[in-house]
Amino acid sequence: MTLLDVARGPALEFAFAVFAIGVAWRLLSVLLLPWATERSAKRPGTPSRAMGAIGLFVRHLWPAGPFRRNALFITLNSYVFHLGLAIVVFGLAQHIVFLQNAFGVSWPSLPSGVVYVVAVITLATLAAALAHRLTSPVLRLLSTFNDYMSWFVTAAPVATGLLAVSHLWAPYETLLAIHILSVALLLAWFPFGKLMHSFLVFLTRSETGAFYSRRGVEI
Amino acid sequence: MPERETIGDVLARRGVSRRALLKYTSTLASVMALAPAASRAMADALAKAHRQSVIWLSFQECTGCTESLTRSFNPNIGDLIFDVISLDYHETLQAASGFAAEAAREAAIAANKGKFVLVVDGSVSTKDGGIYSTVAGKTNLQLLQETAKDALAVIAVGTCASFGGLPHADPNPTGAVPVSDIVKDKPVINIPGCPPIAEAIAGTVAYIVTFGKLPDLDQRNRPRAFYGDAIHDRCYRRPFYDQGLFAASFDDEGARKGWCLYELGCKGPVTYNACATIKWNGGVSYPIQSGHGCLGCSEPDFWDKGGFYKPLSTNTGNDAEIVGAAVAAGAAVGVASALIARHRKRKAQTAKAAAKTEGQP
Ligand code: SF4
Numbered sequence: 001m002t003l004l005d006v007a008r009g010p011a012l013e014f015a016f017a018v019f020a021i022g023v024a025w026r027l028l029s030v031l032l033l034p035w036a037t038e039r040s041a042k043r044p045g046t047p048s049r050a051m052g053a054i055g056l057f058v059r060h061l062w063p064a065g066p067f068r069r070n071a072l073f074i075t076l077n078s079y080v081f082h083l084g085l086a087i088v089v090f091g092l093a094q095h096i097v098f099l100q101n102a103f104g105v106s107w108p109s110l111p112s113g114v115v116y117v118v119a120v121i122t123l124a125t126l127a128a129a130l131a132h133r134l135t136s137p138v139l140r141l142l143s144t145f146n147d148y149m150s151w152f153v154t155a156a157p158v159a160t161g162l163l164a165v166s167h168l169w170a171p172y173e174t175l176l177a178i179h180i181l182s183v184a185l186l187l188a189w190f191p192f193g194k195l196m197h198s199f200l201v202f203l204t205r206s207e208t209g210a211f212y213s214r215r216g217v218e219i
Numbered sequence: 220m221p222e223r224e225t226i227g228d229v230l231a232r233r234g235v236s237r238r239a240l241l242k243y244t245s246t247l248a249s250v251m252a253l254a255p256a257a258s259r260a261m262a263d264a265l266a267k268a269h270r271q272s273v274i275w276l277s278f279q280e281c282t283g284c285t286e287s288l289t290r291s292f293n294p295n296i297g298d299l300i301f302d303v304i305s306l307d308y309h310e311t312l313q314a315a316s317g318f319a320a321e322a323a324r325e326a327a328i329a330a331n332k333g334k335f336v337l338v339v340d341g342s343v344s345t346k347d348g349g350i351y352s353t354v355a356g357k358t359n360l361q362l363l364q365e366t367a368k369d370a371l372a373v374i375a376v377g378t379c380a381s382f383g384g385l386p387h388a389d390p391n392p393t394g395a396v397p398v399s400d401i402v403k404d405k406p407v408i409n410i411p412g413c414p415p416i417a418e419a420i421a422g423t424v425a426y427i428v429t430f431g432k433l434p435d436l437d438q439r440n441r442p443r444a445f446y447g448d449a450i451h452d453r454c455y456r457r458p459f460y461d462q463g464l465f466a467a468s469f470d471d472e473g474a475r476k477g478w479c480l481y482e483l484g485c486k487g488p489v490t491y492n493a494c495a496t497i498k499w500n501g502g503v504s505y506p507i508q509s510g511h512g513c514l515g516c517s518e519p520d521f522w523d524k525g526g527f528y529k530p531l532s533t534n535t536g537n538d539a540e541i542v543g544a545a546v547a548a549g550a551a552v553g554v555a556s557a558l559i560a561r562h563r564k565r566k567a568q569t570a571k572a573a574a575k576t577e578g579q580p
Contacts, residue, residue, distance in 0.1 A: 028553025112463030
């Protein structure tokens with residue numbers, strides 16, 4: 001069995017299994033928790049829980065006034081990163097055939113050249129995010145292994161994917177194997193680290209929104 | 220052919236001119252990426268060289284490799300050198316059969332002890348003592364051990380001999396192994412392919428005859444001259460790959476326009492062979508040029524890589540079932556942890572209520 005065979009076969013199998021167990025576990029264990037008892041009276045004239053949740057979600061798409069100056073770089077960097085990653089993951093033909101193989105749906109791909117440029121930009125935003133984390137004293141103090149690990153498992157597939165398509169440094173089979181293994185690592189780490197925010201962000205922001213609106217908080 | 224006759228004598232007798240020999244050696248030199256001056260040196264050396272004895276044994280195989288060599292579109296001097304000048308024993312091609320054939324093999328070994336090159340096509344059955352493939356009552360395993368002992372070098376022709384090939388495919392009922400698993404004390408050159416390109420077989424033998432040494436080999440013991448590049452690196456459809464233009468089915472617009480076959484499962488990017496440069500049938504075409512992706516036949520276990528039509532970037536496991544079971548398991552753990560949390564909360568509330576009641580006067 002070559003490294004590529006291991007990557008495409010058992011490594012992905014293992015990663016999918018860990019991902020599925022972890023995500024189902026974490027989501028259900030949160031969703032089935034008992035609701036906290038509301039001890040305060042609802043402010044008159046405030047919207048429903050659902051509207052409160054949606055309202056905060058939309059408002060928080062951009063930092064509020066007092067925080068804007070400080071959060072501008074990280075907000076913009078994050079937007080470029082998230083958009084870039086989505087373009088790379090869902091736009092490259094090689095990725096689409098992977099997703100089609102897994103989910104049975106397919107869509108037209110973007111020209112490879114466009115995806116490569118976007119991948120380089122995405123990698124640059126990741127580097128900027130790390131540099132920001134390391135240079136900001138407060139952020140550095142707050143950072144744990146979880147933050148660095150989540151950064152690493154995200155940056156690794158982007159970097160190794162770029163190497164694989166550029167056929168640099170090692171033969172294609174080795175680069176593709178390393179790329180797939182890095183994706184397997186991302187999937188296995190996903191439910192247990194900060195990457196789980198991809199799912200949990202909807203729960204936490206919605207709940208915060210409902211909570212705020214009940215009390216008339218408007219940030 | 221008398222033992223001391225040179226290859227030049229034989230070629231002259233067969234009506235092959237020096238010009239034709241030079242043409243052959245210059246092709247060989249360019250294919251094997253040798254220096255331009257090497258072609259003349261090769262022609263001279265080849266003309267003066269004495270015959271190199273070759274004994275060919277066939278084990279668990281389909282005869283495709285011999286077919287490839289003998290049915291090449293335009294039998295060339297390479298085949299002549301290989302077939303007429305060198306071949307002392309070939310089970311498929313020789314006229315003799317039965318005891319006479321066995322006697323011929325033993326005679327050929329005895330006459331060229333320590334000097335002959337042993338060519339093997341087919342894998343070696345090892346399970347149950349190797350009884351699944353026998354010739355004249357002897358297992359392939361015995362024949363190989365017996366013959367390789369007196370050989371100068373061994374050439375494993377075809378993917379079966381090189382890497383186990385089709386007989387080695389899961390579940391490998393005969394315990395098939397490649398030649399290199401059995402022969403450990405002699406150099407083993409692998410010329411894989413299902414079948415290998417005729418020029419790669421003849422060219423490697425011609426190289427050994429000419430230079431009296433083994434060609435430069437890669438990590439899988441394949442001559443770098445023929446297996447140095449991936450098909451993908453020499454494929455004429457590569458510009459389409461680089462642009463992301465892929466055929467999605469064998470009869471779509473992309474297929475008609477000759478786009479890259481990656482999405483149709485082409486294994487060219489991970490397959491090392493000379494198909495894209497030397498091509499087949501006298502340089503007419505090769506699988507990708509004919510519209511089908513590369514199967515990766517010159518790589519180990521090409522039969523067990525998740526399917527010929529599965530793109531390289533896809534997973535090969537049975538992941539839907541695994542994910543289904545994993546979601547169920549994860550859900551069970553999630554429900555259990557939520558129930559425990561609820562239970563704890565209830566317990567805490569009861570304890571609090573009890574404390575309150577107790578505290579009351
Ligand atoms: S057809 Fe196969 S070998 Fe040719 S460029 Fe496409 S993937 Fe590579």
